[in-house]
Amino acid sequence: MSLSDKDKAAVKALWSKIGKSADAIGNDALSRMIVVYPQTKTYFSHWPDVTPGSPHIKAHGKKVMGGIALAVSKIDDLKAGLSDLSEQHAYKLRVDPANFKILNHCILVVISTMFPKDFTPEAHVSLDKFLSGVALALAERYR
Amino acid sequence: MVEWTDFERATIKDIFSKLEYDVVGPATLARCLVVYPWTQRYFGKFGNLYNAAAIAENAMVSKHGTTILHGLDRAVKNMDDIKNTYAELSVLHSEKLHVDPDNFQLLADCLTIVVAGRFGNTFTGEVQAAFQKFLSVVVSSLGRQYH
Numbered sequence: 001m002s003l004s005d006k007d008k009a010a011v012k013a014l015w016s017k018i019g020k021s022a023d024a025i026g027n028d029a030l031s032r033m034i035v036v037y038p039q040t041k042t043y044f045s046h047w048p049d050v051t052p053g054s055p056h057i058k059a060h061g062k063k064v065m066g067g068i069a070l071a072v073s074k075i076d077d078l079k080a081g082l083s084d085l086s087e088q089h090a091y092k093l094r095v096d097p098a099n100f101k102i103l104n105h106c107i108l109v110v111i112s113t114m115f116p117k118d119f120t121p122e123a124h125v126s127l128d129k130f131l132s133g134v135a136l137a138l139a140e141r142y143r
Numbered sequence: 144m145v146e147w148t149d150f151e152r153a154t155i156k157d158i159f160s161k162l163e164y165d166v167v168g169p170a171t172l173a174r175c176l177v178v179y180p181w182t183q184r185y186f187g188k189f190g191n192l193y194n195a196a197a198i199a200e201n202a203m204v205s206k207h208g209t210t211i212l213h214g215l216d217r218a219v220k221n222m223d224d225i226k227n228t229y230a231e232l233s234v235l236h237s238e239k240l241h242v243d244p245d246n247f248q249l250l251a252d253c254l255t256i257v258v259a260g261r262f263g264n265t266f267t268g269e270v271q272a273a274f275q276k277f278l279s280v281v282v283s284s285l286g287r288q289y290h
């Protein structure tokens with residue numbers, strides 16, 4: 001299910017509208033994730049405060065969305081573009097790749113709440129494909 | 144048996160009392176057919192599903208979307224026994240409709256996203272958790288009678 005030219009255009013168009021809210025999206029998505037999927041908190045046991053909207057969550061949401069922004073800029077070759085991030089996730093963070101799907105779903109829900117008119121079914125399918133591609137690229141170096 | 148908190152019960156009843164069934168139902172099914180196009184395999188008799196616009200305007204899709212959403216009413220009214228409430232529907236989906244139960248989760252995800260779009264920031268993380276828990280019980284019950 002690789003990205004067509006139409007998908008790439010749709011993702012870039014959507015990103016141009018939502019990109020400036022990236023920090024808020026990241027914070028909301030991560031905050032939702034730890035509430036809706038509490039098992040994901042196991043990856044943040046080293047933080048004193050793993051509650052929605054905490055400084056750690058805010059900062060981490062910003063970091064994650066920075067990664068998404070990078071992925072948008074490297075949309076023509078996600079595997080190469082995200083290679084360093086993949087190495088980090090594979091050898092250092094060792095996040096089970098099933099969680100990428102979970103976070104992706106939360107990102108989609110947040111975008112739907114914040115941009116209901118822009119998040120049409122066409123935008124949704126392209127963004128879902130893109131985020132799946134990002135997840136795949138992040139898992140590339142795992143084994 | 145599934146344990147529901149007071150918050151979860153209240154949240155589910157609140158969401159469904161505020162839903163515009165004939166907007167959310169069609170929007171959800173249409174979104175599912177666009178985002179997960181392989182689900183179109185079950186709607187061969189629905190006519191033109193050629194692109195997103197056609198799907199959005201398709202009267203059979205709209206009608207069926209509304210029907211599906213009203214199908215959830217039974218679960219809302221019987222939250223303490225969703226499994227048995229949907230036993231017959233589960234058999235129907237297995238033996239007559241031959242729907243791969245994985246599709247139930249795809250539709251549930253689309254419903255979550257459509258509801259999120261309608262409720263905006265009142266669809267908080269806690270509300271989402273309750274809603275998704277409800278849907279996962281529905282999904283599980285619908286797949287229960289498959290053999």
